[in-house]
Amino acid sequence: MVYNEKRDKLLFCKRIKEPYKGLFNFVGGKINPEEDGFAAAYRELYEETGISEKEIELNHMMDFTYYNQDCYVEVYVGYLRREVELKVELHPLYWLELNEDFFNTSKFAGEGNIGHMVEQVVQYGSGVSGERDSDRASINKDNSLTTKSLPSEDMNQLGTLDKNSLSIGVDGCKGGWIVASIDHGTLKIEKKTSIEEIVTYYDGFDYFLIDMVIGLPSGKEQIRPDMYARQIIKERTSTIFPVPCRQAVYAESIAEAYEENVRVLGKKFTPLTVGILPKMQELDTFLQEHEEYKNVILESHPEVCFARLNGKTVLSKKSEYEGLVERVQILQKYLPRLNANDLMQMAKQNRCNVDDIVDAICLAITANLAKQGLCEVIPEEPMIDETGLKMQMVIGKV
Incomplete structure (x- = not known):
């Protein structure tokens, strides 16, 4: 998708052969084996139009997978930096006004896909922020992702990142943990298999900060921070799961865990809680065996942290694309080079949910702010469980 320098026209080719003969389509081509998507996009654009990398910056906006056609499509978008004399390779080129009906399948190729792509740019922007390609977020061979923050003078009024610290945010995922680290201003995201591997690395x-329960109640009189967190995000209290008692976490079966929780706390817990019982046990066991990390690895909650970074509760669901984009935009206030589509690609490669990555980044930013004294603990005077763990959450200040 190529916009002109005034951003009021889109570049199309008119196909002279099938498929979609006689219809307007975006320029494009095939990605060669072992070729990077960005490299292919710039190469094909130059071959089809004569537009070089010096004249445009492309952003990886979205992907499509057509399983019944065994076809995978990457979509890139950018704005020309200056007027360019187009060079036709095969299909004639045209600049079309933005008031076209891009969903008109009698004029445009793709069964409505072109209209969908244009609408995405209209609603969410192109993702092009003016940075050099060498500074964009990059997915590494080990499936980690790195991106640099902007210099502090380029950050907005919400705060700047401490460029002299190592801050960690962790969220559980299938098969391990997603770790977001902000190391002297550079974000890196990786998947690790255990808590011990994380602290060693x-x-x-x-x-x-970690999105996992720390401090397990052993009786009704012990109050965790969950009730305080629910008061902060009253519209999204369902995202804060009921925490089981210590006896339930270490039960030998789910049935026994339910029985122990009813016996100790007088209530059951939800099926969603059942899914993270192994993670609760792993983290608690690690802390019991490594006293030096007690009350050093600290609990937090991404949705509460997003609310604090945003100034109000984020109502959209991060499992949906719109919710993902909204949260990435909040994080871009601290890490402007983040890109939702890069995170989605990385989630596929690491076989995790993209919201696991987004949550970990949110906690890493909050951890960085905590290092600067810009966070608080709820409750202000936390209770301590029977093993010496404080039952608290670290969140950003109002």
Whole structure:
């Protein structure tokens, strides 16, 4: 998708052969084996139009997979930096006004896909922020992702990142944990298999926040921070799961866990809680066996942190594309080079949900703010469980 320098026209080719003969389509071509998508996009654009990398910056906006056609499509978008003399390779080229009905399948190829892509740019922007390609977020061979923050003078009034610290944010995922680290201003995202692997790899961190229960109640009189968190995000209280008692977490079966929770706390817990019982046990066991990390690895909650970074509760669901984009835009206030589509691609490669990655980044940013004294603990005077763990959450200040 190529916009002119005034951003009021889109570049199309008119196909002279099938498929879609006689219809307008975006320029494009095939990605060669072992070729990077960005490299292919710039190469095909130059071959089809004569537009070089010096004259446009492309952003990876979205992907389509057509399983019944065994076809995978990557979509890139950009704005020309200056007027360019087009060079036709095969299909004639045309600049079309933005008031066209791009969903008109008698004029445009793709069964409505062109209209959908244009609408995405209208609603959410192109993702092009003016950075050099060498500074964009990049997915590495080990499926980790790195991106640099902007210099502090380019950040907005919400705050700047501490460029002299190592801050860690962790969220559980299928098969392990997603770790977002902000190391001296550079974000890196990786998947690790265990808590022990995380602390070994990131030895020397300044602040470590995790979206997992720390401090397990052993009786009704012990109050966790969950009730305080629910008061902050009253519209999204369902995202804060009921925490089981210590006896239930270490039960030998789910049936026994339910029985123990009813016996100790007088209530059951939800099926969603059942899914994270192994993660609760892993983290608690690690902390019991490594006293030096007790009350050093700290609990937080992404939705509460997003509310604090945003100034109000984020009502959209991060499992949906719109919710993902909204949260990435909040995080871009601190890491402007984040891109929703890069995160989606990385989630596929790491076989995790993209919201696991987004949550980990949110906690890493909050950890960085905590290092600067810009966070608070709820409740202000937390209770302590029977093993010495504080039952608290670290969140951003109002």
